[in-house]
Amino acid sequence: MNDLLYRMTFNVLKDIGFGQANEEVEDGASKLGGSLTIIGPTNPAPWILRMAFALFPGVWNIPHWFKFLEMTQGIVMKRLSSQPESVDIASFFLEDAQRKEADMISREAVGGDCGVILLAGSDLTRDSTSGPSLILLFYCLARWPEHAEKIRQELRNVDYNDMAALSALPHLTATINESLRLYPAGPTFGSRVTGPEGLNCDGVFIPGGTKVVAPRWSTGRQAYEAAHEFIPERWYSKPELVKDKRAFAPFSMGRNSCGGKKVAMSQMRLAVAVLVSKYSIRFAPGTTDEMSVENDMRDQLTPLPGDLKLVFEKLE
Known part of the structure; x- marks a missing residue:
């Protein structure tokens, strides 16, 4: 894949x-x-x-x-x-x-x-973000197939060529968000330099001119209840599972945020909608370590996931 x-x-x-x-x-x-x-x-x-x-x-x-x-x-x-x-x-x-x-x-x-x-x-290339993000998203759908089924039910009577209609599907968007929470497009990317006056962070003083970073990989596992579990519902029907909404910024924020956010989200929604509506998704036979996609992943500015081998079986 x-x-x-x-x-x-x-x-x-x-x-x-x-x-x-x-x-x-x-x-x-x-x-x-x-x-x-x-x-x-x-x-x-x-x-x-x-x-x-x-x-x-x-x-x-x-x-x-x-x-x-x-x-x-x-x-x-x-x-x-x-x-x-x-x-x-x-x-x-x-x-x-x-x-x-x-x-x-x-x-x-x-x-x-x-x-x-x-x-x-782009958010869209081999070691940019949508390529790896799509790989990790389909990894999640294969590992937790009940969410693929929920998306499939949402897609009934929906034209998947209508981007506005796809963006209105709560579980589809929530599944993408949950995948981005656990496997962010920039796991440790986004360093900043403290101002000349320094910065006091949770009782720790950081001198001015110091390079700092708040890794999305870490915040995605600390600012949530049941943080290591894949629960898309936390983004629409179980908001109590989100301790601090500010921790979720997969495309960064402010004037330097990703300009390709809408393109990336549209592409991921469309790819999932087309494939999930037509096929069931499972790990390929002979896959001895389903988590190798995650365990073999490397951080090289953006994530480089391990090999993902899937079977797409056409639905009746």
Whole structure:
């Protein structure tokens, strides 16, 4: 399931971002995935990454990063020479570049915007967020099939092509939220620096200029009753199971929150609705450790789940 969902989400991103679906999907996802194996471990200290780029350009997975940059430049150049039938995300920053005099906007800068969309704004790629989030969501549906059945009942007489109708289904949205609570798209991502006056946190003084982070992985297991249990109902019919609503921020919050939130949620709702309404979902025969998806997961800026092997059996 991993590669299938990675390719699907990467393809969607290229379509809505640059009007370039169905082109070099597998190769592009591979380059993006390889690049993030570098960014993840060095995220707390990006100066290490800059030093590695300058001194060791051919070592480890660093070549993946440069290949990724080449890919983004190719995507931008192809987009500049074409005009998609519908408005894509690239339309907005290309128009902005033209307003600011195109000659002053380097190809590298526009390519950087392209990379940001693929890496972060998407929520949709191999080691960005929707790819892993979809894998972990289907893992939850296979592990707790009663929730797939509840969603199936909600979907009766609902057109799953109607995004507004899907967003109104409480158990569908709650199941996605519960999966994001337990398996956040950025488990330990989102560091900040304390102000010059420092910060007093629960009786502990943190000096000014100190890098701090509140890991979503930890808050997702501390700010809830029965925190280690998968209970989607806590998000609509059992609010007493949520100790502090502020702890749930899977897409961050404020002006720096994820701009692709609605796209990501729509994609996850649609993927679940289409598959759950047509198929039953279970772990593949021979799966000796159902929790390997979770136990083998790595944190590399965004999560990299273990292999998920499922069987989709067509419903009568």
